Amino acid sequence: MKIAVIGAGPAGLYFALLHKKHDPSLDISVIEQNPRDATYGWGVVFSDIGLAFLKAADPEFFAEFTAGHEKCDYMEVVHRGTHVQIEGNHFSRTARIDMLGTLQRACERVGVRIEYDRRIDDVRPIAAEVDLLVAADGGNSAVRSQYVEHFLPSFERRRNKFAWYGTRQRFHPVSLIFRETKHGVFIAHSYQYSPDLSTFLVEVAPETWERAGLHRATDEESRRYCAEVFRPELGGHELLSNRSRWFEANVVKNERWTHENIVLIGDALRTVHFSLGSGTRMAMQDAIALHKALADRPAEIPAALAAFEAARRPASSSFQSAAARSLDWYENVAAKLHLDPISFAYDYMRRTGHVSHDDLKQRAPHFVAAYERQSPDCQPRRTA
Numbered sequence: 001m002k003i004a005v006i007g008a009g010p011a012g013l014y015f016a017l018l019h020k021k022h023d024p025s026l027d028i029s030v031i032e033q034n035p036r037d038a039t040y041g042w043g044v045v046f047s048d049i050g051l052a053f054l055k056a057a058d059p060e061f062f063a064e065f066t067a068g069h070e071k072c073d074y075m076e077v078v079h080r081g082t083h084v085q086i087e088g089n090h091f092s093r094t095a096r097i098d099m100l101g102t103l104q105r106a107c108e109r110v111g112v113r114i115e116y117d118r119r120i121d122d123v124r125p126i127a128a129e130v131d132l133l134v135a136a137d138g139g140n141s142a143v144r145s146q147y148v149e150h151f152l153p154s155f156e157r158r159r160n161k162f163a164w165y166g167t168r169q170r171f172h173p174v175s176l177i178f179r180e181t182k183h184g185v186f187i188a189h190s191y192q193y194s195p196d197l198s199t200f201l202v203e204v205a206p207e208t209w210e211r212a213g214l215h216r217a218t219d220e221e222s223r224r225y226c227a228e229v230f231r232p233e234l235g236g237h238e239l240l241s242n243r244s245r246w247f248e249a250n251v252v253k254n255e256r257w258t259h260e261n262i263v264l265i266g267d268a269l270r271t272v273h274f275s276l277g278s279g280t281r282m283a284m285q286d287a288i289a290l291h292k293a294l295a296d297r298p299a300e301i302p303a304a305l306a307a308f309e310a311a312r313r314p315a316s317s318s319f320q321s322a323a324a325r326s327l328d329w330y331e332n333v334a335a336k337l338h339l340d341p342i343s344f345a346y347d348y349m350r351r352t353g354h355v356s357h358d359d360l361k362q363r364a365p366h367f368v369a370a371y372e373r374q375s376p377d378c379q380p381r382r383t384a
Contacts, residue, residue: 001023001026001027001131001132001298002027002129002130002131002132003016003026003027003029003131003132003133004028004029004031004130004132004134005028005029005031006030006031006126006133006134006136006143007031007032007135007136007141007268008030008032008034008104008116009136009138009266009267010099010100010266010280010287011136011267011268011283011286011287012030012136012137012265012266013030013103013104013112014103014283014284014287014288015134015286015287015290015291016030016112017058017061017103017106017107017112018057018058018287018291019294019295020107020110020112021058022291023295024110028111028112029112029113029114029115030107030113030115031115031118031126032115032118033117033119033120034116034117035117036104036114036117037097037101039096042096042165042166042198043093043095043191043192043193043194043197043198043199044093044094044096044099044280045091045093045174045191046069046091046280046281047089047090047092047278048091048092049281050278050281051092053284053285053288054284057288061106064102064106065102065103066094068098069092070092070093070172070192070193070194070195071091071093072091072093072174073088073089073090073091074086074087074089074173075173075175076174076175076176077178077345077348078175078233079339079341079345080180080341081232084342084344084345084367085173085367086345086349086364087363087366088362088363088364088365089174089363089364091174093191093192093199094194095193095194095197099280119142121142122146123135123143124146127260127262130261131261132261132294133261133262133263134263134265135262135264135265135268136264136265136266136287137268138266138267138268139250139252141264141267141268143262143264143268144264147259150256151254151255151256151257151259152254152255153252153253153255154253154255155250155252157248157249157250158248158249158250158251158273158327159205159206159248159331160205160330161203161204161206161214161246161247161248162202162203162246162247162248162249163201163202163222163223163244163245163247164199164242164244165202165223165239165240165241165244166197166198166199166200166239166240166241167190167200167234167237167238167239167240168196168197168198168237168240169198169200169234169235169237170192170197171190171233174191175189175190175191175233176189176190176348177230178333178337178344179229179230181208181229183208183211183212184204184207184208184211184212185208185333185334186202186203186204186226186229187202187203187204187330187333188201188202188203188230189201189203190233200230200234200239201274202226202229205334214246219241219245222244222246223241227239249271249274249327250271251271251273251327252267252270253320254269257269257305257308257309257313258305258309261301263290263308265286265287266282266283266286267283269316270320272319272323273323273326273327282316282319285312285315286312289308289311290308292311293307293308293311322352322353322354325351325352326352329347329348329352342370343374343375346360346367346368346371
């Protein structure tokens, strides 16, 4: 069997690795439009649930994959300058470029061919030469665009503005910082991902963005402005830029997941907002599910693709529903700022509607006990 993968991100590389290890006789190649070591952004974060899937799929690679990760078993929500710790939230973080390097080396060891710096303008000749073409080319997928009338994608651009920075200030726990200014609320999503670097994603409502003059600011002026807003947490450290421009979240869905011998996975298939920290996890779970479906039906590609979709569509819909609720919470956070720090953090943890009071109590008993002490009449509730 001959398989071509378009896109050398976590979805494409992990699928290629798993499937080549399963059957070394397979001819698997990966085509990537960017140079080998080109990557944008800073770190990536995995929850313990996300890592459990990777460990079950390939324990040997899992050990290699997580060897250099920064780890922490709690998170913090910072409101009104108060740091509220929420235990029972296990996160593992690494640099995006290190994650991709580990996947690249593992693929090459098992005989997967990776071709970099090659842009595909017309995927049809490649699809005609292979038994299966896996489109793992990201949220702006060129493969999906070429077959737009078949995949029927939909796009929803959300309202808040984001700028993705790094910093040498080390945020050991995953930290969410809410800062009220004269122009409105600024939010930072931050976490340490290497011995000396942290991701620092700044989020702001468009009205606040304009009142602060950021719609007229240069990238450098925006960087300096955001660093000043979060100076108490950054200490003496500055924000670092890597093409750190303002953008809005674009939620991608596809009505159809396959076309002939082409299948979408990862962000090409669906995007999950980073406020859930699950985009890379979902991409790699797609890779696992596609590998398993093909391994179970090696000579029946249409049946394997149908099985892949049947296995993944419910989880995909569930995560996108949770992400939408999370986005709604952030976009309306100004209405929550009257809450005291513990109640604010509790409301944040319940924002997706997927975590009950009892779930949270089991995961973070000390945090919930503090919430119950100051809210003695609290009852388990559903977040609207």
